[in-house]
Amino acid sequence: MISGPILHLEEPLSFWGGLDPATGVITDIHHPQVEVCVTGKILVMEHGRGSSSSSSVVLELIRNKAGPVAIILLEMDTHIVLGSIAAEELYGLLMPIIVVSRDILESLHTGDIVNIDPKNELVSFS
Amino acid sequence: MSLELTSDDLEMLNGRDGEAVSMAMRIIVRLAETVKAENLIDITGAHIDSCLYHGLSTIDFADRLVQLGAKVKVPTTLNVSSMDLLHPDLYRGDPEESEKGRQLADLYEAMGCKATWTCAPYLLEERPNFGEQIVWAESNAIVFANSVLGARTDRYGDLIDICAAITGRTPAAGLHLDENRYASCVYEVEKLPPSLLDRDEIFPLLGAFIGSTTGTQVPVINGLKANQPEHRLRALGAAAASTGSVGIFHAVGSTPEAPTLTAALGEREPLNSINVSVENLQEMRSKLTSATGTDLGTVALGTPHYSIEEFSILRSLVSGKKKHPNIDFYVSAGRDVLLELELRGWADELRSFGVSLVGDTCTYFSPILSNTSDPAMTDSGKWAYYAPNNLGVEVIYSSTSDCVASAIEGKVILDESIWTHE
Numbered sequence: 001m002i003s004g005p006i007l008h009l010e011e012p013l014s015f016w017g018g019l020d021p022a023t024g025v026i027t028d029i030h031h032p033q034v035e036v037c038v039t040g041k042i043l044v045m046e047h048g049r050g051s052s053s054s055s056s057v058v059l060e061l062i063r064n065k066a067g068p069v070a071i072i073l074l075e076m077d078t079h080i081v082l083g084s085i086a087a088e089e090l091y092g093l094l095m096p097i098i099v100v101s102r103d104i105l106e107s108l109h110t111g112d113i114v115n116i117d118p119k120n121e122l123v124s125f126s
Numbered sequence: 127m128s129l130e131l132t133s134d135d136l137e138m139l140n141g142r143d144g145e146a147v148s149m150a151m152r153i154i155v156r157l158a159e160t161v162k163a164e165n166l167i168d169i170t171g172a173h174i175d176s177c178l179y180h181g182l183s184t185i186d187f188a189d190r191l192v193q194l195g196a197k198v199k200v201p202t203t204l205n206v207s208s209m210d211l212l213h214p215d216l217y218r219g220d221p222e223e224s225e226k227g228r229q230l231a232d233l234y235e236a237m238g239c240k241a242t243w244t245c246a247p248y249l250l251e252e253r254p255n256f257g258e259q260i261v262w263a264e265s266n267a268i269v270f271a272n273s274v275l276g277a278r279t280d281r282y283g284d285l286i287d288i289c290a291a292i293t294g295r296t297p298a299a300g301l302h303l304d305e306n307r308y309a310s311c312v313y314e315v316e317k318l319p320p321s322l323l324d325r326d327e328i329f330p331l332l333g334a335f336i337g338s339t340t341g342t343q344v345p346v347i348n349g350l351k352a353n354q355p356e357h358r359l360r361a362l363g364a365a366a367a368s369t370g371s372v373g374i375f376h377a378v379g380s381t382p383e384a385p386t387l388t389a390a391l392g393e394r395e396p397l398n399s400i401n402v403s404v405e406n407l408q409e410m411r412s413k414l415t416s417a418t419g420t421d422l423g424t425v426a427l428g429t430p431h432y433s434i435e436e437f438s439i440l441r442s443l444v445s446g447k448k449k450h451p452n453i454d455f456y457v458s459a460g461r462d463v464l465l466e467l468e469l470r471g472w473a474d475e476l477r478s479f480g481v482s483l484v485g486d487t488c489t490y491f492s493p494i495l496s497n498t499s500d501p502a503m504t505d506s507g508k509w510a511y512y513a514p515n516n517l518g519v520e521v522i523y524s525s526t527s528d529c530v531a532s533a534i535e536g537k538v539i540l541d542e543s544i545w546t547h548e
Contacts, residue, residue, distance in 0.1 A: 052282065060183045060184065064181070078280075078282075
């Protein structure tokens with residue numbers, strides 16, 4: 001079971017150039033949540049902002065143990081999911097990517113604690 | 127429908143062709159399941175972005191593949207590196223990072239990738255043909271391949287690119303398939319003054335506007351003069367792929383899948399139609415300029431890597447002139463184009479103006495600029511979009527000729543006449 005506090009991003013984030021993979025801190029000066037740290041959080045955003053380097057940055061975040069524990073999206077983002085697949089392949093580290101409906105996405109507020117079961121389905125809120 | 131693998135796919139997955147192919151196939155199959163592809167398809171070429179250093183994991187990944195015996199199965203080119211591999215002295219960053227960049231380069235070359243080190247693989251001798259299925263990473267290359275060449279690549283990024291090159295297979299999904307290539311959003315430019323549409327610098331602005339408004343829809347531009355030159359289309363695409371996630375656009379009369387508006391739309395009604403106004407373009411111009419005043423430290427051109435066509439325009443602008451001593455003037459290009467410049471004798475002409483030619487990498491992310499405290503000027507929508515955040519530099523977007531005029535005067539000079547003429 002994966003558990004963590006929600007960090008709901010107000011705008012999509014480009015992992016490349018927008019986040020420091022060593023620390024997990026958002027560095028994009030144009031992002032409303034600049035300087036917020038994603039480490040250990042369940043990151044919620046509508047979609048990624050696909051830079052082709054995002055997969056590598058996600059992989060590096062996971063290697064550094066600076067990443068979120070899971071990412072919840074409205075639309076699947078292949079760049080993000082590949083970073084997660086490669087981390088499992090290389091290091092055996094898991095960071096599930098979950099796609100949910102808009103209703104569920106909008107019900108997830110920063111600070112809520114959410115549990116995720118091993119089949120990557122959102123199970124409970126508290 | 128769930129994913130159906132051929133017997134060949136299954137044998138690759140089960141290790142017939144070695145451990146590296148098996149690992150690459152596992153990753154491709156997981157991606158195919160994620161995007162709900164029904165099968166995998168053969169590809170004829172790949173362009174790799176994973177060769178840019180982002181931390182030790184990028185080396186771990188390539189090193190694992192090399193240790194397992196990976197070799198690319200299709201002709202494969204390499205995107206930019208974190209450094210100018212031929213002129214490492216230009217690199218001003220951490221020497222350890224530069225060493226890692228070199229190590230990563232060696233790993234990808236060991237897998238049989240060609241040492242092209244350019245973000246403009248479509249300028250190389252062998253460009254993909256219309257309809258060819260390829261796996262390209264790097265956003266400007268993707269949008270150019272799909273839109274201008276009519277080749278077919280989805281919006282690939284790191285890690286999957288090399289897996290596809292090693293297996294020669296990729297999920298049948300996204301922009302590989304007809305139904306995802308038709309336009310659904312029309313950008314009408316007919317009402318814009320023809321004098322504006324005749325200027326190169328309008329195209330990145332149009333691209334930036336499309337990128338920031340089209341969302342996940344495929345855009346088609348209607349009302350441009352037919353047969354637009356490639357350098358305009360690629361500058362437009364590069365900007366659209368920076369401000370948004372555009373992987374393909376059509377321009378009626380200029381791109382191969384848009385002989386007519388109806389054809390580009392796949393004979394369907396558009397979901398959206400937008401009349402582009404002069405104000406829309408001016409708004410993009412302000413968005414791509416963060417500096418105020420006339421202070422200037424740097425001019426940076428060549429994002430994406432300059433073509434011979436663009437160097438020819440630059441050459442005519444700088445001929446017989448010299449830049450101001452306080453201004454650094456960089457142009458980035460691929461090593462093949464730089465070699466061609468030397469052979470033509472153009473490189474010496476550019477250097478006598480004061481141009482520093484940068485190969486293999488690009489000035490919008492690599493620590494090359496010697497002056498980031500004064501503003502920088504560029505003719506690239508992509509550079510203007512990314513550099514302020516990557517380098518901490520203030521930026522001014524304008525035409526190539528304004529960039530040259532400003533470099534000569536040592537301060538920002540903008541020709542506003544195109545915006546005031548009706």
